[in-house]
Amino acid sequence: MDTPNDQYDSPWKRAVENYLQEFMEFYFPLVHAEIDWAKEHVFLDQELRAIVQDAKLGKRFVDKLVRVNVLNGDEKWIYIHIEVQGKKQAEFAERMFVYNYRIFDRYRRPVASLAVLADTHKQWKPTSYSLTVLGCSHTFNFLMAKLTDYEERLDELLESDNVFGWITAAHILTKKTKKQDQERYAAKIRLLRILYQHQWDKQRIIE
Numbered sequence: 001m002d003t004p005n006d007q008y009d010s011p012w013k014r015a016v017e018n019y020l021q022e023f024m025e026f027y028f029p030l031v032h033a034e035i036d037w038a039k040e041h042v043f044l045d046q047e048l049r050a051i052v053q054d055a056k057l058g059k060r061f062v063d064k065l066v067r068v069n070v071l072n073g074d075e076k077w078i079y080i081h082i083e084v085q086g087k088k089q090a091e092f093a094e095r096m097f098v099y100n101y102r103i104f105d106r107y108r109r110p111v112a113s114l115a116v117l118a119d120t121h122k123q124w125k126p127t128s129y130s131l132t133v134l135g136c137s138h139t140f141n142f143l144m145a146k147l148t149d150y151e152e153r154l155d156e157l158l159e160s161d162n163v164f165g166w167i168t169a170a171h172i173l174t175k176k177t178k179k180q181d182q183e184r185y186a187a188k189i190r191l192l193r194i195l196y197q198h199q200w201d202k203q204r205i206i207e
Helices: 009-018 020-027 031-033 045-052 092-105 149-157 162-177 181-197 204-207
Strands: 062-069 077-085 113-116 127-132 136-141 143-146
Touching: 009 020, 009 031, 009 062, 009 077, 020 162, 045 062, 045 092, 077 092, 077 181, 092 113, 092 127, 092 136, 113 149, 136 149, 143 149, 149 162, 149 181, 162 181
Parallel strands: 077 113, 113 143
Antiparallel strands: 062 077, 127 136
């Protein structure tokens, strides 16, 4: 069991809300390149809850629905469903599929589905969900980023200019220092020093 102070879901929620552009740039650079960041994006959390309120398909850290404008294509704006998943779950890919088609059914607009897997099972990397019956088939693919893939790049993360390099490092270090108070304290001090070295103002560092 994690200690009571090991909070993962609310920090991820705030991070995605506050730094969406950096989130996309770090984990999904090809998606980032297609979005018109000069135009406002809109989070639709209440709408998402209404759409999927009866979908009992497992607990997750964070679900976000955001409407963005794209640079090219017939659609001026699209929906992006973002999920940060903290534990390995057999039904995870199914949930991504269910959320995607429900959002599409609600808005009749293209929906991109992105998953950040924050669990500790290094080989668990779902990216699709398929159905086949009586000769009919449906395959749904989604994009995925796996945080354990960054564990061997911790120094690189800490030298990153993207806030999600540091957020990823903080997540990894939190996992690694569970029940190790001195090691966790040292990791926090190291992160704080790096933030100050980048000459961020106090409020941004607190956030």
